[in-house]
Amino acid sequence: MSAPIRLLGDNATPIWGMTNAERCRRMAEKDGKPLAPGHELVFNLAYVFDPMLLRWVIEQPGTVFAWGRAPVIGQVPAGSDPMAATVIDLSDGRKLYNRQLRKLEQPFVRELTPETRREIERKSYFGAYKGVTDALTKYLWPELALWLTRGAASIGMTPNMVTAIGAALCIYATYLFAYGHYWEGMLAGFIFMVLDTVDGKLARCTITSSKWGNVADHGVDLVHPPFWWYFWGVGLGSWGLALSNQTFLLVMIAVVAGYVVQRVIEGLFIKDFGMDIHVWQKFDSDFRLVTARRNPNIAILFFATLAGRPDIGLIALAWWTVISLVVHAVRLVQAYAVKRSGRPIVSWMEEA
Known part of the structure; x- marks a missing residue:
């Protein structure tokens, strides 16, 4: 009611x-x-x-x-x-x-x-923009997403329609990566990433968000990144740059395990401290700009492919995932230490 x-x-x-x-x-x-x-x-x-x-x-x-x-x-x-x-x-x-x-x-x-x-x-x-997010979402495509959000609202598109189009492009990008069509795949992925911004902004601006729409949007966001990186590795053979079986296995362990554990750490921080780990102190907010999430990772792959070495890009992505995981793990341990000392865990933005 x-x-x-x-x-x-x-x-x-x-x-x-x-x-x-x-x-x-x-x-x-x-x-x-x-x-x-x-x-x-x-x-x-x-x-x-x-x-x-x-x-x-x-x-x-x-x-x-x-x-x-x-x-x-x-x-x-x-x-x-x-x-x-x-x-x-x-x-x-x-x-x-x-x-x-x-x-x-x-x-x-x-x-x-x-x-x-x-x-x-x-x-x-x-x-409606998050103040703490990755650098690409924050600085690269806000104006493009604004234009698309206005267009979608003017023709009566719902956020779920935008999410569905984006999900189709996400799957298509995965297919292209598997066959080494990296530039085409990154183009499809780029459009998907912009639409991933548009659906949320359209929902907030038109007050049309829904529980299942939110589940679908975040579900796609949560599930697809490891598949992108795996099939990127599969596609390296088309460039004559396939990684050895051992190297590919180690890279995938680092990428997948690092991604999952990093998400677990973020969940623990929310559960135990009632806020996102990225808003605790200013360092955490600044690190969120480049931490090993999909958008910063795709930037690594873009520049590596531009240099003609998508294989090195994938290895660099794996290392950056491990580094980001270590940073998040250290911050979680530090937060528990602060809590044990009796001091409150408060976002730096609330203290400002």
């Missing part, structure tokens, strides 16, 4: 292919958490705001986020004056920690008009 809501004013200007009223209703329905007894959510349709603010007001009944003298979003007693609640004015530039997206930022609030719509879409799109 969706939370009771009250919409203030009216606004015909569309955003991401829907009215602001529809956007607010979707956010209220998606959250699904009960409000305090006798309370309702209040949305000012003159403004568009970061969905992060909705999560805050649901956790803090009687709180309203405002922009100057205008209420924007809040949870208040039904029928009451929103500005009679505890008001947090965001126009002073304050920053809040977004735990979901792992970043400290000033939540965006903008007045929605035909003149500001494109700027707001751009702001909400970049607001």
